[in-house]
Amino acid sequence: VTVSNANVTVPDVLASNGIIHVIDKVLMPPVDIPTTAQSTGIHDSLVAAVIQAELLATLQGPGPFTVFAPTDQAFADAGIDLADFTTPEGKAALSDILLYHVVSADVPAANVTECLTADAANGQPLSFTVAGGVMVNDANVVLTDVISTNGLIHVIDKVLMPTDTPKDIPRTAQCTGLHNSLVAGVIQAELLETLQGDGPFTVFAPTDQAFAEAGIDLAVLNTPEGKATLADILLYHVVEADVPSANVTECMTANAANGQPLAFTVSGGVMVNDANVTMPDVPTSNGVIHVIDKVLTPSDTPNDLPRTAQCTTVHNSLVAAVVQAELLETLQGTGPFTLFAPTDQAFADAGIDLAALNTPEGKQTLSNILLYHVVAGSVPSSAVTECMSADAVNGQPLAFTVNGGVMVNDANVTTPDVPTSNGIIHVIDKVLMPTDTPNDIPRTASCTGNHTSLVSAVVQAGLLEILQGDGPFTVFAPTDQAFTDAGIDLAALDTPEGKQALSDILLYHVVGANVPAANVTDCMSATTVNGHPLSFTVGDSVMVNGATVTAKDVPTSNGIIHVIDKVLTPTATPNDIPRTAQCTTVHDSLVAAVVQAELLETLQGDGPFTVFAPTDQAFADAGIDLAALDTPEGKQTLSDILLYHVVDASVPAANVTECMTADAVNGQPLAFTVGDGVMVNDANVTTADVATSNGIIHVIDKVLTPTDTPNNLPRTAQCTGVHNSLVAAVIQAELLDTLQGTGPFTLFAPTDQAFADAGIDLAALNTDEGKATLSNILLYHVVAGAVPSSAVTECMSADAVNGQPLAFTVDGSVMVNDATVTTADVNTSNGIIHVIDKVLTPTDAHNDIARTAGCTGLHTSLVAALIQAELVATLQGEGPFTVFAPTDEAFAAAGIDLAALDTVEGKATLTDILLYHVHAGSVMAADLSNGLPIAMVNGDNTTVGDGAVLSGANITLADVKASNGVIHVIDMVLMPPADVVEDTTESDNEALSDGDDTNVGTVLIAVGVLVVVAAVGAILFLRQRRPEVNLTKSGIIDTTQPMGSMMATTEVAQTTSAYTATTTATAVQPVAQVTTQTANPDVGVVQQWTDMNGYTWRTMEDGSTLWWTGSTWEKYA
Known part of the structure; x- marks a missing residue:
């Protein structure tokens, strides 16, 4: 302890009325400041300088002054050579230095407080520190409060250099009252000396509040590693240069002392990185302090996304859009984000008008567009791979391409990897439009990993641009395996013709519209770009033609992809016959029957087939019950029915001709009618020529019943x-x-x-x-x-x-x-x-009398007798005749032996007997009254007795009609009476009634009997020579069931006669009626006869037939 220049050798000697401090010198009364300084022995340089600067009188003035007096050593340390200051300028400079050590007031040490400032006599401030000892500026006060008559002297160990900033950066920061954390951090990080260095430095000084908000805990960082981290943080706030706020420009950057950049913003206030400069340009002795409201985190990317974009000069539209869409805070957020940043030109090309979008709805739209350019994560270009995708912040995917340059969707990345404080910017040349399907069809296919062949084919066929078009398209995409299975060799198709064929195949896989799986219904069809239809099946899976959709609804930017397991072959008829029938909606019964009959595979075969397809109504009308046919036998029957509807060939309607036939697959014939429409058997073709992949369907309105005879x-x-x-x-x-x-x-x-x-x-x-x-x-x-x-x-x-x-x-x-x-x-x-x-x-009487008798089965003897007597032709004549026909029993009872009568005389006798049974006229049973005389053709008469008994013979069957008369069956052979000539004529005249006059001429027949009989043999001979009817299969005769027994109108039981009747030549009715004339036989005539219509015919020896026209004989062709 000293007092003035005396040392206290014994302090605190207590007395009854005070304290005594023993000192080693006698204290002399004080003098003025210069004299006092001179007396110290350590301020000679100071006193000499005062004198040289002509300040002695000033400092001897009344004061009070406080002088901070550098020692001689301090002058020596400062290198001040008074000889250098002997000029007026030097003296002025020296005066300024010295006056900077003088305060025109009493400033005792007790009044000095931490961070106190006082203006020196030269007008510049002095700064004081008391922590750890009193300091003025950077000089230590080594002896305080040396009293003089006009003030105080504080001895200091440095010459103070005049300055407007007497405090260095740490001291200035310490004295703000807002930077205790900063100063503590500087000390802890051992950066005090650095920041007390010459500088100049510019320090961006976070306030204590900023440190608190940053959560920096100095205690936690009080380790070597922590100190290093802290030093890095603090040095990131220091620029080793003067950076006054006036020099800061928009988007300027400066490297911090730790080597990383700082970024500046001046719009609306100065900012460094994301911190606001709340107080700029705080001067210090070794630089400038700008007070900021945030601790800066060391970064190579001080600017956030919006700020970085703003500073590129090519993203003004983007930044304006971000601000308008109220996304600034979002993109200034922590991140990391990856921003695909369209340039101003890209915005112009997209025609985006921000003014038009400046509505609530427009802002929402704009926000969605912008967020589609942002990925919530860091996606550097090095991490982008071919076919990679990433979800944008709006929830929709982005797609990437790296071959030939990085692309996102359809935009090229022109500048990749622009770093920011909260992410990465990739500059792109297009505005991306939000979509769930960023890739077009070719790109999507390329990225599946299963469609290399398809994409190669598309490129080879020159279809890439088409399938990259606006669409929408639906592509049924065969896998690489499908291409392999199809045996498609792209190299072999690499010719103009091959490319054309390949193009046709590929375009058959494309529909020029959106066809999502949900819209596909069973039996639906869609026309492809090549003009041919596709057919769809919906069951356990979706099928197109014969290919299964293995992955459906793969979205793309211009359509949909459905992955299929087969290459489709272009065809105008994608469905086979069963599928086509199934899809008509009117053939469910037919298809069910085909399945039940196990014919599905048959009708799915190569064909070609022609199927006549009955509708469901036709099946209902036919009463076909499939359940009842669900047995082995029933299935066989059903199969036969169905195959009768199938022809194993292509039969288009144009090829069907009237009366055409075709064999069905079951082996039986079908018959066709062509009129107002086409018919098959009895069914109408209601819809013709339905084309299928393996044949033709003709829809019909009836089920065809298998038959060998389809036509009625x-x-x-x-x-x-x-x-x-x-x-x-x-x-x-x-x-x-x-x-x-x-x-x-x-x-x-x-x-x-x-x-x-x-x-x-x-x-x-x-x-x-x-x-x-x-x-x-x-x-x-x-x-x-x-x-x-x-x-x-x-x-x-x-x-x-x-x-x-x-x-x-x-x-x-x-x-x-x-x-x-x-x-x-x-x-x-x-x-x-x-x-x-x-x-x-x-006619009611189709047989003449001879034939009728021959067919009764009761008159064999009678017919034999007629033949033997050569009377057959007579009784085949025009008539009418009435014949009383004895039965075989009657002949037997009469004992007539035909063999015994087979002589000329016997035949004459037999003729007489037989003609006695014939009346030339028609006499019905009702006309046979008792006592009626009847004239017979032999010239004799007989009389009807009681009960229609004729000469003792009973009529057992009456009124058997014949084409030329009537037969009455009798039970006895009538024997002619003995000839009495004189009685005959009268008897005959009485017997013939008036009604029979017209038939008198018939008695003349007997005269011609011998002539006629001679012809009988010839007739029989000719009939035996007549060609037989061809009854073979080639004659188109088939066996059918015999008809049931039929009763003739005569009610005579039908029997087969043992007698082979002589058949008359065929009667022909000429076109014109002519006068009937009986002609006489000529030479060369084999036979002559008159038929029931009155026409006379001749059979000639040369085999020809003639007929009498009324005037001449005409040959009958």
């Missing part, structure tokens, strides 16, 4: 080519429906020639009466039942539908009435046709 009677006749007149007549007579009925019917079908020969003029019959006549004629050709030729027996008869009987002959050939069956057993769906060579004339 009218249709079969129509298709023979020789029955046009018959069919026309059937239609005119309105019998078509009848003959198309269920049947069975047997039709005896006259040919067109037969109609011509019969002279039937349909035009003349086109009246109500004519149609009735025509109907009667036609129905006389129809039997209600099946009568195959095999069932026809000799003498058989059958009732025609018009109610009149038909008679059959089988000797040598089949005949019906007088018509020959030229083609038998033409089978139809509802009966049988026998082709005949004549039109049958309706």
Whole structure:
């Protein structure tokens, strides 16, 4: 302890009234400051300088002054050589230095406080520190409060250099009252000396509040590692240069003392990085302090995303958009973010008008667009890989390409990896439009890893630009395996023709519209870009044509991809027959039947097939019960039915001709009709030529029943080519429906020639009466039942539908009435046709008397006798005759031995007996009254007795009609009475009634008997030579079931006669009626006869036939 210049050697000696401090010098009364300084012995340089600077008088003035007096050593340390200051300028400079040590006031040490400042006499401030000792500026006060008469002297160890900033940076910071944490950090980080260095430094000084908000805990950092971290943080706040705020410009950067950059903003206030400068330009002795409100985190990227973008000079539109969309704070957030930053040119190209979007809705839209450019994470370009994707902040994906340069969606990254404080900026040349499908179809396919072949094919076929177009497209994308399975060799297709073929194949996989899986329905079809249809199946999986969709609804920017397991082959008919039928919606029953009958694979085969497809209604109408057919036998039946609807060939409607036939797969024929529409059998083709991948479908309205005879009677006749007149007549007579009925019917079908020969003029019959006549004629050709030729027996008869009987002959050939069956057993769906060579004339009596007797089965002896007596031709004559026909029993009872009568005389006797049974006229049983005389043809008479007994013979069956008379069956042979000539004529005259006068001429027949009998043998010989009807299969005769027994109108039981009757030559009705004339036989005539219509015929020796026209004999062709 010192007092003035005396040392206290013994302090604190207590006395009753105070304290004594023993000192080692006598204290002299004080003098002025210069004198006092001179007396110290350590301020000679100071006093000399005062004198040289001409300040002695000033400092000897009344004061008070406080002088901070540097010691001689301090002057020496400062290197001040007074000789250098002897000039006026030097003296002025020296004066300024010295006055900077003077305060024009008393400043005792006790009044000095930490961070106190006082203006020196030269006008510049002095700064004081008291912690750890009093300091003025950077000089230590080594001796305080040296009293003088005009003030105080504080001895200091440094010369103070005049300055407006007497405090260095740490001291200035310490004295703000706001930077205790900073100063403590500087000390802890051992940076005090650094920041007390010469500088200049610019320190961005975070306040204590900023340190608190940054959560920096100095205690935690009080380790070597912590101190290093702290030093790095603090040095990031220091620039080793003067950076006054006036020099700071927008977007300026400066490197901090730790080597990392600082970034500056001046719009709306100065900012360094993200910290606001709250007090700029605080001067210090070694630099400038800018007070900031945040601790800066060392970073190579001091600017955040928006600020970095703002400072590029090419993202003004982007930054303006971010501000407008109120996303600034978001993008100034912690991050990290990756921003794909479109340039101003990109915004211009996109036509984005921020003014138009300056509405709540517009801002929302703008926000969505901008957030689609941001990924919440750091995505440097080095981390981007081919086909990579990343979700943008708006929730939608971004897609990346690296081949040939980095791309995001369809934008090129022109400048990658621009670092920021909270992420990365990649500059891009397009504004990205938000989408869930950033990749187009080719790019999406390229990135699946399974479609290399498809993409290569698209490129090779020159379709890349098309499939990169706006779309929308739906692509059914075959996998690489599908291409392999299809055997597609792209190298082989690398020719103009090959590329064209490849293009056609690929475009068959493309639909020019969006077809999501949810919109695909079973049986749906869609037209592809190449013009051909695709067909869809929806079941356990979705199928297109025959390919399975293995991955559906892969979204792209211009459409949808469905991955499929097969390459589709272009076709106009993608569905096979079963699938096509299934998709009509009217063939469910047919498809179910095909499946049940196990024919699905058959009809899915290569084909081609033609299927006549009955509708569901047709199945319902047919009463087909699939459940009832679900047995092995039922399935076989069902299969037969279904295969009868299939032709194993392509039969388009254009190839179907009238009356055409085709064999079905089951081996049975189908028949076709072409008129107003096409028919198959009895079914109408309602929809023709439905094309399929393996054939053709013709929709029909009926289920076809398997049959060997698909055509009905009218249709079969129509298709023979020789029955046009018959069919026309059937239609005119309105019998078509009848003959198309269920049947069975047997039709005896006259040919067109037969109609011509019969002279039937349909035009003349086109009246109500004519149609009735025509109907009667036609129905006389129809039997209600099946009568195959095999069932026809000799003498058989059958009732025609018009109610009149038909008679059959089988000797040598089949005949019906007088018509020959030229083609038998033409089978139809509802009966049988026998082709005949004549039109049958309706009659109740189809057989003449001789034939009728031959067919009764009771008159074998009578017929044999007629033949032996050569009377057959007589009784086949025009008549009418009444024959009393003895039975075989009657002949036996009469004891007539034909063999014994087989002489000329015997035949004459036999003739007489037989003619005694014949009356030339028609006498019905009702006319046989008791006592009635009847004249017989032999010239004798007989009388009817009581009970219709004739000469003792009883009539056992009366009124058997024949075409030329009537037969009464009797039980006794009538024997002629002995000839009495004189009584005969009178008897005959009495016997003949007036009504019989017209038949008197018939008695002359007996005269010609010998001539006629001579011809009988020749007739029989000729009949035996007649060609037989061809009854072979080649003659189109099939076996049918025999018809049931039929009763003739005569009610005589049908039997087969043992007698082979002589058949008259066929009667033909000429077109014109002529006068009947009986002609006499000429030389060369084998036989001459007159038929029931009065026409006379001749059989000549040369085999020709003549007929009498009334004036001449004409040859009958």
